[in-house]
Amino acid sequence: MAEIKIEKKKTIWPWIILGILLLLAVFYFTSKETAVIDENDTVEEVYEEPIDDMESEENVTAYETALTSYSNYIDNAEMGINHEYSNGALLYLINAVEAKADQLNVDINADLEEARKSAAIITENPEALNHANLIRNAGMIISRALTTIQTSEYPNLTTEASDVEMAVSKIKKDEQTLNQKDDVNGFFKSAESLLEKMN
Numbered sequence: 001m002a003e004i005k006i007e008k009k010k011t012i013w014p015w016i017i018l019g020i021l022l023l024l025a026v027f028y029f030t031s032k033e034t035a036v037i038d039e040n041d042t043v044e045e046v047y048e049e050p051i052d053d054m055e056s057e058e059n060v061t062a063y064e065t066a067l068t069s070y071s072n073y074i075d076n077a078e079m080g081i082n083h084e085y086s087n088g089a090l091l092y093l094i095n096a097v098e099a100k101a102d103q104l105n106v107d108i109n110a111d112l113e114e115a116r117k118s119a120a121i122i123t124e125n126p127e128a129l130n131h132a133n134l135i136r137n138a139g140m141i142i143s144r145a146l147t148t149i150q151t152s153e154y155p156n157l158t159t160e161a162s163d164v165e166m167a168v169s170k171i172k173k174d175e176q177t178l179n180q181k182d183d184v185n186g187f188f189k190s191a192e193s194l195l196e197k198m199n
Helices: 013-031 053-076 084-104 109-122 131-153 155-169 177-197
Strands: none
Touching (some): 053 084, 053 177, 084 177, 109 131, 131 177, 155 177
């Protein structure tokens, strides 16, 4: 009887495992960052602040509300002997300018605080003769703040910013405010026009 040789099959599992390990090693070394940084080199990290859409929308809304309040006030209130109109118009205007500066991230707070002080003094003594001086002083400060915003963010509105400054300069010192209503209201209207164009 013939002898049948039975040959054992060679197992291929060690080769499969070795192939998988080689593939993993290749993947590991190619996916890992291979740049070598010298110890003396400095690495600059660039950090960009995320834009906070909610804060931006709140600033836009605050500005629009402040501008609307200012416009409504100067359109509906009237100048009287107690100077409440001038005080209110200045305060509403300051709020609108401040809201615009906050929206654009322009720092003019020091100027506006000085303007608020001048506006507050206006109603302290209705019979004082320096109300026009106070209005003009506050107006010059507000005009300077508006020019800062305009120069920084709205270079095409140079004429309008100059109009505000010119309107303030028409308010005469040491003359009764009631005798120059048109000049005072001209300043308030020119400031409103500039702020509306900054939208």
